[in-house]
Amino acid sequence: MLRSTLLAAARSGAVRAAVEAGPFDPLVDRFVAGTTVDAAIAAARTITADRYVTIDHLGEDTTDRARADANVAAYRMLLQRLGAEGLADRVEVSVKLSAFGQRLPRDGEKIALDSARHVCEAAAAVGTTVTVDMEDHTTTDATLTTVGDLRLDFPWVGAVLQSQLRRTEADCRDLAGAGSRVRLCKGAYDEPESVAYRSAADVDLSYVRCLKILMAGEGLPMVATHDPRLVAIARHLAQRYERSVDDYELQMLYGVRPRAQTDLAARGLRVRVYLPYGTEWFGYFMRRLAERPANVAFFARSMLTR
Ligand code: FAD
Structure with a gap:
């Protein structure tokens, strides 16, 4: 409720x-690196001492074209900075298609695709990657179609799948091919029972089934969870499928279980931190x-x- x-x-x-x-609250500060690109770069520089980072320029549900274009410009500037500051080998970016206009009534999906393409070009120019976040279930098909289109030119584009959705096991099978970067998370949106598991236990069981498919596949599973049981299962499956520490990633959010992040990194595991910044x-x-x-x-x- x-x-x-x-x-x-x-x-x-x-x-x-x-x-x-209003002012930036100290509790917001725990989860968001700041409002400026300088703040994001400073936080990323600290984290990359032992972990990897994916930076999210905050924005979503954009309702006008000018705002969508401004979000693309912000990512281009961010990527240029990552290149100039020598961080692009350990820092990538995460994008939300709704920030690029996916929901605009006229040609929203095409505008979002073109925008994401510009961001991918900027990422390629500095030698890093882009992962496309997943939003609520009404956008799953459109987002996966866009990821597929982007991968024709940029095969390293990452997709995100949510274990709370009933369809996700099938999506994992579709996306477990060679070179496919897939971030598996539980899902952060309030979804109806018709499309989603509603109990935590069912979401977790689905997560494990999905993880097995991705770990058995030929892509790069990106295990996005703070749940210690699921992290342990991921490590066990990686061993079972003879994946080295470079053949999968553990991912967690900025400000959530930071000690677990550094402990896992100290054990030689590849840990990536999702680091958001911005005014929205x-x-x-x-x-x-x-x-x-x-x-x-x-x-x-x-x-x-x-
Ligand atoms: P939970 O069962 O929610 O949490 C397990 C434990 O982690 C909790 O007991 C608690 O100790 C700790 N914890 C979890 N969340 C918090 C918190 N907010 N504050 C303090 N402690 C916490 N969702 C999407 O829908 N689309 C995306 O594109 C997406 N991208 C993500 C990228 C990354 C790298 C990560 C880590 C998550 C992403 N998520 C995304 C969010 C995800 O779907 C979950 O909502 C979120 O990760 C919480 O689920 P959990 O797996 O950590 O398990």
């Missing part, structure tokens, strides 16, 4: 505008609250005492 309420608020334009206009942090932040309701009371108190 609380999760659904928080996730509904995450998509409310009015709430978002009011909250983002509200939707991302609300999804993090929804994952851990214990954070909600703390955040509400700090809002009231502003």
Whole structure:
């Protein structure tokens, strides 16, 4: 119930505008590296001492073309900086197609594809990669189609699949081929029972089934979870399928279980941190609250005492 309420608020334009206009809260600071590209680069530089990074320029559900173009420009600038600062070998970017206009009523999917293509060109120019985040289930088909189109020219483009969706085992089979980078996560959106598992146990069981398919396949599984049991299962499956530490990645979010991240990296595992920055942090932040309701009371108190 609380999760659904928080996730509904995450998509409310009015709430978002009011909250983002205020100061950057210390709790937001835990999950978001800052509002500027300089802040993101500084955080990435620190993390890359022992881990890898994927940077997300925050933005989603873009409703006008100018905003979509501005998001593309922000990624191009970010990628140029990563190249200039010598970070492109350990830092890639993650993009949301809705930030590039996927939901625009006229030609949204084409605009998002063209935009993502420009970002991929900028990534190729500095020698890094792009992963396309997955949003709610109404966009899954369109997003996977766009990833397929991008891969014709940029075969290293990563896809994201969500174990909470009933369709995902089949999608894993489709995407487990040679060279295919696939990030498997549980899924951060409130989905209906018709398309999604609703209990945590079912989502976890689905995660394990999907992981088996990806680990047995020929691509690069990117295991995105903070769940210690699933991390242990991933490591066990990697051994079973004779994958070296370079043949899969563990991925976690900036600010979530940082000690586990550094411990795993110290054991020689390849750990990548998803690092968001930017002024449009509200939707991302609300999804993090929804994952851990214990954070909600703390955040509400700090809002009231502003
Ligand atoms: P959970 O069962 O939610 O959490 C396991 C444990 O991790 C918890 O007990 C807690 O200790 C800790 N934890 C988890 N979340 C938090 C938190 N917010 N604050 C504090 N502690 C926490 N979802 C999408 O729908 N699309 C995407 O493209 C996407 N990309 C992602 C990329 C990465 C690298 C990661 C790590 C996640 C991504 N997600 C994405 C989010 C994902 O779907 C889950 O919502 C999120 O990772 C929480 O699930 P979990 O696997 O960590 O398991």
